[in-house]
Amino acid sequence: MIALLASELLRARSRRLVKVLAILSGIGIALSTFLVAVNSDPADPFGYRVVPDILTGLAFIFVIIGWYMGASFVGAEWAAGTMATTITWESRRGRVLVAKAVAAAGSVFVFMMLVCGLMSVAFAMVASATDPSAMPAGFIVDQTSLVLRLASASAIGGLLGFSVATVARHTAGAVGVGFGYLLIVEGLLRAFRPGWQRLLLGENLAFWVIGHGRTSSGQSVSMTGSGLVLVGYCLVLFAIALAWFRARDVN
Amino acid sequence: MAIIEIDGLRKEYHRKGGKTVAVAGLDLEVPEGGVFGFLGPNGAGKTTTIRCLLGLVRPTSGRMKMLGAEVPGDLPSALSRIGSIVESPALFPRFSGRRNLEVLARLQGIGASTITSVLETVGLADRQRDQVKTYSLGMKQRLGIAAALMKDPALLILDEPANGLDPAGIVEVRDLLRRLGAEGRTVFVSSHILAEVQQTADRVAIIARGGLIKAGPVHEVLASGGTEGLIVRVDDLVAGARALVTSGISAVIEGDHLRVALPVTEASRVTRTLADGGLYLSEIRADEVDLETVFLELTRDDVPPPPPGTTS
Numbered sequence: 073m074i075a076l077l078a079s080e081l082l083r084a085r086s087r088r089l090v091k092v093l094a095i096l097s098g099i100g101i102a103l104s105t106f107l108v109a110v111n112s113d114p115a116d117p118f119g120y121r122v123v124p125d126i127l128t129g130l131a132f133i134f135v136i137i138g139w140y141m142g143a144s145f146v147g148a149e150w151a152a153g154t155m156a157t158t159i160t161w162e163s164r165r166g167r168v169l170v171a172k173a174v175a176a177a178g179s180v181f182v183f184m185m186l187v188c189g190l191m192s193v194a195f196a197m198v199a200s201a202t203d204p205s206a207m208p209a210g211f212i213v214d215q216t217s218l219v220l221r222l223a224s225a226s227a228i229g230g231l232l233g234f235s236v237a238t239v240a241r242h243t244a245g246a247v248g249v250g251f252g253y254l255l256i257v258e259g260l261l262r263a264f265r266p267g268w269q270r271l272l273l274g275e276n277l278a279f280w281v282i283g284h285g286r287t288s289s290g291q292s293v294s295m296t297g298s299g300l301v302l303v304g305y306c307l308v309l310f311a312i313a314l315a316w317f318r319a320r321d322v323n
Numbered sequence: 324m325a326i327i328e329i330d331g332l333r334k335e336y337h338r339k340g341g342k343t344v345a346v347a348g349l350d351l352e353v354p355e356g357g358v359f360g361f362l363g364p365n366g367a368g369k370t371t372t373i374r375c376l377l378g379l380v381r382p383t384s385g386r387m388k389m390l391g392a393e394v395p396g397d398l399p400s401a402l403s404r405i406g407s408i409v410e411s412p413a414l415f416p417r418f419s420g421r422r423n424l425e426v427l428a429r430l431q432g433i434g435a436s437t438i439t440s441v442l443e444t445v446g447l448a449d450r451q452r453d454q455v456k457t458y459s460l461g462m463k464q465r466l467g468i469a470a471a472l473m474k475d476p477a478l479l480i481l482d483e484p485a486n487g488l489d490p491a492g493i494v495e496v497r498d499l500l501r502r503l504g505a506e507g508r509t510v511f512v513s514s515h516i517l518a519e520v521q522q523t524a525d526r527v528a529i530i531a532r533g534g535l536i537k538a539g540p541v542h543e544v545l546a547s548g549g550t551e552g553l554i555v556r557v558d559d560l561v562a563g564a565r566a567l568v569t570s571g572i573s574a575v576i577e578g579d580h581l582r583v584a585l586p587v588t589e590a591s592r593v594t595r596t597l598a599d600g601g602l603y604l605s606e607i608r609a610d611e612v613d614l615e616t617v618f619l620e621l622t623r624d625d626v627p628p629p630p631p632g633t634t635s
Contacts, residue, residue, distance in 0.1 A: 075430050075432060079426050079427070079429035079430045082426055082429055083426050086426075152413055152414065152415055154413045156409060156413055157470070158427075159379055160378075160407045160409070162399070163377075163378040321379065322380070323374070323379070
């Protein structure tokens, strides 16, 4: 298992997608920092209190990027045919898929932690220059916690994308399913089954990132509660992917 | 000892409106050591058989063993001694050749020196840092062979390893396979380039329509494909044929030569008979049956495959 993980992690860090996303993220952080700095109004300066709001507002994008990274981690294997190569080296498919899933979710987590962490530092530096008030007590701890929640939400997205792509054997298919489910299926459920809102993926990702939440019907959801629902989504989808992967021929 | 044992292997694919039988009760034994050619026309079931052996495809029924391990149950214990390429080598196109090998090497704790060594063996040392997408088909094939060699395997399973190679590459692969076979490894190679197999393999198996048609040492398989004979050229074919037939030697005119039904060891009888009749040879040679002729004869659609167990 360790050898499988070592192999998958080497592949993860060698991927062009990771390098491209790192460059794009660097450009995005630099640009957003610049815009925040130049748009800071002396009457209403950019302050520390806004930093977590910006990151929370970007959570959906982070999750989608995580979903795509996870899906393409296994989708690229199906496209290149290298899944067959891997299985001719390690035929225990369960181990192979678990190692790939850990590497995929782990690399999304680390990547997003770096992106969100760098973004937080950059925005905090702008705030230190523009905000006349001192850094609030607990800012660093709160911000670190938010970064970890954002990274873990992205990793959950990555694992879900990975699982769907394992079944679909296609990156674009998995991304399409993700968008279709989140926007259409959950949109319809939100409209016609408001009582189910407590269990929807989108809501629970938001509650997890924010740290708590309340459904439209007034039901309060804790971070732990939303975390458990998200774990449930991951376990169910990964179990389906694993069963599918073990049962089907690899061509 | 058989290094590969296949007993009644059957694989069916279920499609809309029916099923396709890719392998229909194949029995095969591959002895240890040397090069074993696995031949068959397109769609005969060669690749499906190899995929079943490597655990990529679940057989519908039948038993398989490799290196004494039941497949697929005990396959994980045997895989560290089995190198393989199935169809074209599947590689990450944007990784360098070396990085592709490094990703695989980590699966079994294989060191950098082994990677360097196999890259040198297949002649890719100078292109190891280039992206695989810039490689020719032949280079990808050689990289696939390098990956298979990294395990220092006792058994190599290669599906069409000469695919896409230029003539020089084919010769290189042929020499490599021979060398590997001579080292005591077993090289199980499927191919449709029959001349290559004839020059490389010690034994062959011919399959068609999912079943085994013929298997054995190459010379035995060749012997089964036609009668021994001699090709003889003389200026006067009619006089030559008459002289030979008069001496009790069966001879017929075929185009610009005579076909004489004698083994090459009795060629002197022909030369003596013709010389006694005042006829002088311009050519005499063995009428060799090649693997292609045997293959085409045995895999003709109107030749039914023998029932399982009647070939070895």
